Amino acid sequence: MRSEPFLLTIMPRWLAAYVELSRLYEPLFVLIIYLPILAGLFHGALVAHPQITPEILLQCVFNWLPLSLLWEAFACIVNDIVDQHLDRKVERTRNRPIARGSISTHQGCTFAALVSLMILTLSSQILPSFSFLYFFLTTLGCIIYAFSKRFTSYAQAVVGLVHAVVSLLASYSVGFDAFSAPRNVLISSLSLVVAVFFLVTTYEFIYAYQDMEEDIKFGMKSMAVKYGYSGRAVLLAFSIIYGGLLILSGMAGALGQNYFSGAVCSIVTVFLSASLVDLKSPQSCSQCFLYGFVAGSATLASGLLAEYAF
Known part of the structure; x- marks a missing residue:
């Protein structure tokens, strides 16, 4: 029997279905979006x-x-609309609102359109010069990701790329223009942006192992399907590249010990995640994705904030 989070049980059924569809009752999923943005802001x-x-x-x-x-809400809605037929065949996803019929495809599309309009409206206030670019990246990026699993093995890298560019836009929102900065500062900024790409791609890669067997069965593609259980070597390589980029960012920007303390904690977290996750266990992959991702990005953002504050 499917167990529901307490928050969903106290809501009207129609409202609970939409909250469940958008995953807004799961704060860790929001942090996965928010923390890399904070890293860009603080840097x-x-x-x-x-x-x-x-x-x-x-x-x-x-x-x-x-x-x-x-x-986060838009990404989940679009993904569930596109994947609904596959979701009904997979144990882990068959009880999602659209897959089980609590929300129709038309209702889901209407909800997605409403959320996208809210993104455009809010981004025009926060990023007046880049609102359409942010809107384009987040909405189109989510749509491309949802369909790309049918055409490319590197859908996870698409997610990483969107996160990386948004982290750069976040730095613009505080009034910093990386491309007008001195060369060493530009190197520091771009190194951090590419590091965010590898951070996100690493954990999305791990997350993809949850459904690897089903993806193979139904002809879906992912980095997990492409590399199989030899993918750990790729994960370790990504974690090493990530570490090198954070060190380069700190050295180029002449950052101090507070930054490097946070960066080292983040590097160790990502490396241990790549080393210790059981790629054959969906539960291990899910927990590593949630807690490892949050810990790795939180320590990086904390180090940058501490360097700024002290």
């Missing part, structure tokens, strides 16, 4: 000259939270 505020004031930074921190919630 931009840190290396900008003159340095961004705490008031501006705090305002941006608050502004990006609802955008992250909406982005």
